[in-house]
Amino acid sequence: MSRAVRLGVFIFGTLTILVTGIFLIGNKRFLFTSTYRLQAGFKNVAGLNNGAEVRVGGIRKGP
16 A cells, blocks of 8 residues: 555544544534423422423423
């Protein structure tokens, strides 16, 4: 193999590993998702029944 071919294979392999690593880390940190799960605890939710519909600014946000 010529030196240019070996260099090309090395660069391609390195870029493949780099891109794979970025996507694996990104999926764990939810960098590539358009939504995320949010959980909050409240001391008082008077009037809100278990499983009730939740609206924020008039937009349905919960079950």
